[in-house]
Amino acid sequence: MRKIFLLLLFLISASNFTFSQERKEIIQLKNGSIIKGEIVEVKPNQYLKIETDNGSSIVCDFDDIDLITIESNRKNRYYLEKGYRGFVYGELIFGCMFGGAFTTVHGGQINKHIFLGGGIGIRYTEDWYSDYLAFPIFTNFRYDFGERYITPFLDVRAGITLPLSGAFGFYGSTNFGCRIGRLSMDIGLELAPGLDEIELCNYNWTTDYYHYYTTISRYVAFNCVTKIGFEF
Numbered sequence: 001m002r003k004i005f006l007l008l009l010f011l012i013s014a015s016n017f018t019f020s021q022e023r024k025e026i027i028q029l030k031n032g033s034i035i036k037g038e039i040v041e042v043k044p045n046q047y048l049k050i051e052t053d054n055g056s057s058i059v060c061d062f063d064d065i066d067l068i069t070i071e072s073n074r075k076n077r078y079y080l081e082k083g084y085r086g087f088v089y090g091e092l093i094f095g096c097m098f099g100g101a102f103t104t105v106h107g108g109q110i111n112k113h114i115f116l117g118g119g120i121g122i123r124y125t126e127d128w129y130s131d132y133l134a135f136p137i138f139t140n141f142r143y144d145f146g147e148r149y150i151t152p153f154l155d156v157r158a159g160i161t162l163p164l165s166g167a168f169g170f171y172g173s174t175n176f177g178c179r180i181g182r183l184s185m186d187i188g189l190e191l192a193p194g195l196d197e198i199e200l201c202n203y204n205w206t207t208d209y210y211h212y213y214t215t216i217s218r219y220v221a222f223n224c225v226t227k228i229g230f231e232f
Contacts, residue, residue: 025050027060028067035060080144085109085117087184087231095223097132097194099125105140115142123161123192127221130195132166144179151179155186155227161193167218169193173225187226194221 027035027050035058041049048065050058085108091101101124107117117140125132138159145152158172170191177186196219201210 024053024070026069027065028069029060029064030066031064080109080112080115080147082109082111085115085231087119087229089121089227089229091123091225091227093123093125093190093223093225095190096221097125097127097192097223099123099132101125101136101225103136107140112147113144115144116140117142119157119159125192125223127194129197130166132163132192132194134161134163134166136161136171138171149181153177153179153184153186155188167193167195169218170220175225175227177227179231182231184229184231185227186229187224190223190225192221192223194219 024036025039027037027039027048029035035050035052037050037052037058039048040051040057045062047062048060050060052058084106087105089101089103089105091103093099093101101121103119103121103123105117105119107115109115119136119138119140121136123132123134123136136159138157141156143154145154153176155175155177156173159170161167161169161171170193173188173190175186175188177184177188196217197214
């Protein structure tokens with residue numbers, strides 16, 4: 001009966017050969033010895049051949065084997081370990097302004113939930129008055145709520161835009177989204193600097209003359225932004 005049980009364990013192991021690099025068998029002998037490796041050959045009711053991690057091969061008689069277990073070496077690929085983490089994003093902007101952006105973020109995963117980093121990108125938008133081409137530079141905070149294949153997260157940015165054309169000023173956004181493996185999709189609210197044309201009037205009481213003129217002032221644009229990202 002024991003031999004049949006051992007043989008079934010081996011057949012299960014062989015059926016999962018595709019994942020052999022992510023797991024290993026543990027052979028426990030009746031004398032208390034333990035052998036870790038991959039079962040590469042079996043002769044029912046006679047012996048097993050195990051290839052160990054250091055490349056050597058060991059042959060064990062079935063009668064000497066007490067137990068076979070399987071140890072998985074696979075890590076949860078969606079578990080966020082401490083260390084470097086980077087992203088690239090394509091962004092669609094609409095609201096007071098319309099346009100798009102490409103940004104990249106680099107930083108460190110503090111724990112399995114919190115990421116802190118910084119980013120830079122290029123951003124083109126337009127409103128009724130002007131076109132804007134700028135480089136956003138910002139800090140980035142991200143909180144992942146879980147470790148599953150589909151994981152919700154919060155993403156917050158705060159920084160400035162350095163304009164090639166348009167206005168200099170505060171840039172920031174708050175987005176909610178989902179991470180799907182290494183891909184992410186989110187949507188939220190963005191603040192960005194814009195320019196507005198204002199018409200003013202001066203009245204001269206002595207001449208009863210009205211003088212109309214325009215001036216340019218900065219304003220804060222409230223935009224919706226949706227991002228599609230890839231992390232590496």
